[in-house]
Amino acid sequence: MAILTTREVKGVGFTIPRPDGADKVTGHTRYVADLNPPGLLHAKLLRSPHAHARIVRIDTSLAKALPGVRAVLTAADIPELHPNAKTRAHAIMAIDRVVFAGQPVAAVAADELAIAQEALDLIGVEYELLPVAVDALQSMQPGAPPVADAGTEADTSEALAHSGVAATESQDDSKAVNVAQQTRLSRGDVAAGFAESDVVIEHTYRIPMVHQGYIETHSVLAEWDSAGGLTIWTSTQGSFNTRSEVADVLGLPETRIKVVPMECGGGFGAKIRALCEPIAALLARATRRPVRYVMTRREELAAGMPAPRVVMRVKSGVKRDGTLMAIEAETILDSGAFAGAVLTLNGIFLASLYRWPSFEVRGVEVLTHKPSIAAYRAPTAPHTVFAIDSQMDRLARALGLDPAEYRLRHLIDEGDPMANGQPWQKNGARACLERMIEHPLWTGRAEWAASGGRDGRGLRGTGLAVGGWIPGIQPCSATIKLNPDGTLNVVTGQVDIAGTNVGLAQIAATAYGVDFEQVSIVTADTDSAPLAGLSAGSKVTYTMGAAVMAAARDAREQTFKIAADDLEAAPEDLEIVDGRVVVRGVPERSLSLADIGKKTNAFMSNVPPVLGVGSLGFSQQAPAFAAQLARIEVDPDTGLVVLHDFVAVQDVGKAINPLGIEGQMQGGAVQSLGIALTEELQFDDDGRLMNPSLLDYRKLTAADVPDIETIMVEVPAPAGPFGARGVGEPPIVPAPAAVANAIEDATGVRITELPLTPERVALALLARPSEDGLSA
Amino acid sequence: MKPAPFRYAAPTTVPQALELLAQHGDEAKLLAGGQSLLPLMNFRLARPSVVIDINRIAELAGIQQDAGVLRVGATTRQAALARWAADQPGWELLRAALGFVGHDAIRTRGTIGGNIAHADPASELPALLLCLDGSVLACGPRGEREVPARELFWGPLTTSIQPDELVTEVRFPSPGSGAGWGFEEVSRRHGDYALAGVAALVACDPDGRVLDSRLALFGVGDTPLRATDAEQALRGREPTRAAIDEAARLVGPALDPHADLHADADYRRSVAGVLAARALAGAVSRCEDGRVGATQR
Structure with missing residues (x-):
């Protein structure tokens, strides 16, 4: 969908600070x-x-x-x-x-x-x-205290709205008490795969409920x-x-x-x-x-509506040379008191982020007497990637192979089948990983590890992980009008939760042929705006960006039609230069956009107003991936994990506004690190939350994280505006796995439960086999 | 949430404040920096019927050094004391401890007297006061009395200050020019309450033997604690690594820490021992070479 403009305008690709930033940080924004x-x-x-x-x-x-x-x-x-x-x-x-x-x-x-x-x-x-059922494992047992009223149907509408990747199989029979949803994805002969495996690794991964933590x-x-x-x-x-x-x-x-x-003031799915x-x-x-x-x-x-608690048992088998043979997994997702979780993506990432020839992954959504869940930025993907990436890292270590090379060898490519049978679309998972392993923090990981454990320093390690999301799609529409002064107004019903209106203005500017300052984006109410979808699923730029682009092209054509009559030239011979429509090659024959705008609004004029309309449906999703690297130090005596450096690489398709994307990458990384290190809604045996304040529910703050280096790679999305793909969700995905991998790199200990608290790390270190006299 | 209804009084002199305390007794709460009281009130965990704001009593704020004792007015802000200590030789331990108190915003409002009188067992300054063998000055209807730190802390958020008394001053004796110091803390995030923390002071004689060692712990009991067994074990000995480790090993078993959301008792006990060894080692290194303020780790 390349669009030609005859000269560069300040539009797509420019780094533009958010115009609403000053009002937000000075308290002038009205909520x-x-x-x-x-x-x-x-x-x-x-x-x-x-x-x-x-x-x-x-x-x-x-x-x-x-x-x-x-x-x-x-x-x-x-x-x-x-x-x-x-x-x-x-x-x-x-x-x-x-x-x-x-x-x-x-x-x-x-x-x-x-x-x-x-x-x-x-x-x-x-x-x-x-009687109360707080824990999902207890809640799914026969005879457990019921959560939903009898006859309540599982609500999967959000799962469908959010992802669009439908499971090929789901079974509704054999419903145990409090089981809201069951899924199963399988291919090949898993038993034979394990029988032929030389190395089989099995772990159970546990991630507690966490809250999205929006400020408003x-x-x-x-x-x-x-x-x-x-x-x-x-x-x-x-x-x-x-x-x-x-x-x-x-x-x-x-x-x-x-x-x-x-x-x-923040939503993140909630x-x-x-x-x-x-x-x-x-x-x-x-x-x-x-x-x-x-x-x-x-x-x-x-x-509120937090993210689910997730427990995943994952067993994977490989040949001694590393060949993937089989994976078998069981996911139990605790949704709280009302159903509505996304289970399919969990199965797809577990079974088909890497090329497992045989797999069987089962998912169960269980209700418990806890607050019900909602989406949280790539719902369950940080959880799932924590499990599958930890498995890959362990397998590589067990085989004595380089963990990054091992992932690259088995990572999916465009055309490989997803676990539900649909093909993987073009994506940048491999490009992200390839870019990351060139980074000095990765190539220098041996030196970093060797520098630890001496002179009072802790044990040092480096970990990376790759993960992402399959962003959603949803029909949407936008209008654009040319004003009597030559400026442009775009109207959408798309809520701007991430600075996306800046990007939409850039898209409109480039597609129409003016600088972005000439474009105003209005988010209108439901009476005034054309239909728009959710600002969720990493899809605002991908979908509404395309609609705005179509509307701007439509408006451009209408503008040229009006100018063509006036300039006595064919529309295809016209271009827009510095706010004027000119006949290509004949710069003295021109008409300003303001002249055209005025004609369409003048009393007794017969020229119809320029009203560009973009109204689109979509069928092709564009998977979006990120790789993250954590360089850490573990204090073996206290279990404290100190983050020294953090690098985020992300495939953004095409960076419409690099500054906005950098913000997404850093914000997502901080949330991801919070899931990794500190966050947990802690419930007592009676189902009451024990830490209902930000003093005890610990979000990471600016003081707790190092500078986050951001690197963008651009693997264009075929259907994305200018090649852009979703950027909101991928950055929250990899950090828990990256940090857990770094801890194993530093200490030799694998931790499979989040968050990675000092106490949990210290206990894991105590339990490890004695080595170099470092532990009891 | 917002506080339950309360009446508000803002005396401008100590006698006025004492009169209000006498009048309202248990029903009243003193408001200094408000960094602990106001959240408790907003969560309605505290519902005083009268709040007596002592911030307008001018005589309560101020810092003066007097014969080796630092006398800090009760409503002196933590940030003000940190600024004062920034370039004062001999007060590095105080500076280090203040650096762990909350965040800038908290230290800008929070007061020295309020922090001590609140007596949070996981708080840094009460342990520092105990380590320095300091005291507070309390004024009440029976006059003024000096309460040594060892007799001050009775339990979590509980002190020997009576409901009709007002802490007017906190007294930190100087650690002494030859003493080395160490301060260690483990918390979940920057500025969080300590899971465990240690303040240490060590002074040596010219032969390099330990004359005096002091070890105050916080976050590991109902009050800040002195690790007397460990202190005793080091006195008169050459402070070798082995001697320090031996002393630090006595710390954990003597503790009865609580378990809570953030860490269980065994972890706190274990980490207290680790931090004691580090704080002592730090103190000895600063004591031996006489370079006060040398960095450790």
Whole structure:
């Protein structure tokens, strides 16, 4: 889809800082929590302290009597509420049974937040405690306490929306209690493969629930107009999706709902599905006032929608020369109280990131009495790659082979079959790895290792890992109009959660033929914008970028048609130079874009306005990969892991805005390192979160990570605008494996459970066989 | 979350503050830098009915050195003391300890007196005070008294300061010019509370034997602790690597650390011993060659 412009403009490929950056860091950006319409009420939710209990009685009379309280709602007040809620959004409030600690049981709207808070203390709820299933392994056993109501169907809509890679096989029979979904992918004779293997390695990998950690908590403001129309201002990753979900939950036609996507202070997948919109709308309806609900950090951690806990048992067998023979794996994914996980990508990466001739991978999604999950940036890919990359690293070490060369030898290429039978599309996995192994930190790893363990220094090691994601696709559309002053306005419904509007302006600029400063991108509400998809699945630039590009080309053609009449030239002989349409080779025959814009807006003019439209569907996904390297030092006596250097290589297809991509690569790496080193939602045996604050739930900060070196490689995506491919998700994937590989490189010890806490590392070192007198 | 309702008073003199304390007793909480109290109140783990803000009592802030004792006013900010210590020979241990207290933003608000009086067992400054055999000055209706660090810390967040008393000053005796120091801490992230930490001081006689050794631990018990067995084991001996290791081995078994979300008891016990050996070795190296401030590791 190359597009020709006749001269270079400031567009695609330019490094452009985010224009909204200054407002963000100085606090001028307005978020939902900053909206204060007249008559605003503040909402609070009373949440269950118990993970599993029957609600015997709720008494709201005292709360309702508190001055300033305008409404108190429980399940009994919400006719839209049904048992067997199909999603978390539909389960606005617990009806007669709570299934996780933090589930709402009552809602209050009051004149002030403090009054709403006070009212919660006045609501009496009598619970009858029920047995709790906290651990997935326990929860999937026959006789385990049930999580979902009988008859609740597994909801796989998010899995499908997010990835688009469908499993070839899934089996729904033999459903154990609390098992929401089962998948199985297999090929060849696994038993024979293991029988012919010389080396078989089996490990069980465990990754706890982690929280996405966006700075802005879930926030929503809802207001009804007198005609029965509902407007929702919300922090969302997809305004049309929010509209559809709210319409479904409340039983309203979509035309009656307007979703205004506000500035989104981070989502990472947790703001795809509706969460607080329905209850805010119901409180607004009950009070006939605008109602704002902003979750606290504590509520986010205890009752948000984190990433699942994942346990994977992986067994792989190879020949002595390294030939891959068979892999067998079992994944248990703990989704909390509501289903909706992506399991297929887990199977695809386990079985077919490397060329296993025979495989059998089974996946099970299990419900437990914990907060239900949502997507988190390449959902389950950091987990899966932690497992498969650790296996590859171990196999290489067991065989005495170079771990990077070993991966390169067996890594997939374009055309190789994925585990579901579809072919791998063109991708840069190999290019990333090849670029990484040239890096001085990799070529110098032996010197680094040798420099450790002496002069009071810790043990030193280097690890790398490669992983990625298969970004999603979703139809979308955009319009572009030429203004009377020659500037351009692009309108989309695409929420900008990552600086993508800068990239869209660059695409429009290059495709139309002007500098990006001439282009303004407007993210419009659901009444005004053409349909757009989620800002998720690493696909905004890939899909909306293509739509904007098509719209800009359309507008360019319309512009040339108008100019051609005026300049008495054929449209194909025209070009745009410095904001003027000129006849190629005859620079004195020209018309400025402003002249054209004015003609299309002049009183009594007969020239139609330039309105470019791009409206596209997509069928081809573009896999996106990254390789990351960690150079570390392990203090063998305390187990402390110190990161000295970190390098990220990523295939970006074509860097539309290199600065924006660098930000994605660094931000993703920090999140990935957090999963590797510090993050874990810790639940007690009763299913209560023990660390519901950022003091105890540890995100890495700038003080905890070294500078992250970023290197981009460009393997063009055939269907991507200018060859661009998704960049958001791959950088969160490889670090847990890279750090675990580096720890083994430094210490000889393999750790298969995250996070890699000092205590866990110290215990693993204590357990290792005595060597060089370094341990007991 | 926001705090439960409370009344607020901002006295400008110590007698006014004491009068308010006398009036409200247990119901009142003193607000200094607010770095511990305010989160506790926001989470509603603390619900004082009266908050007495002592930040406007001018006489409570200030730093002066007086006959080998550093007298620090209770509301002196941690950042201010760190700036003072930045170029003061002989106070390297104080400087090192302050560097581990939270982050810049916390040290800018957090006070020396508040940090000591809060008595978090995982906090650096209480252990430092114990290591230096320091004390606090407490004012109350019965007058002024000096409370030695050894008699100050009773339990987690609990001190011998009475509800009607106010800590006005923290006194850090100088480690002495010949003493070497060591400070070691393991935490999960930069600025987090310690999983275990150690402050050490060692002074040697001209023959190179240990005259005095002090080892204060934090994060490994209900209060900051002195490792007296280990201290004793080193006194009078030549501080060889073996002697240090032998002394440090006495540290762990004497401890009864708690297990929590961040580490279990065995880990804390083990790491306390490791850090004790490192802190002592650091102290000895600075003591022996007389180059105070030499870096270790």
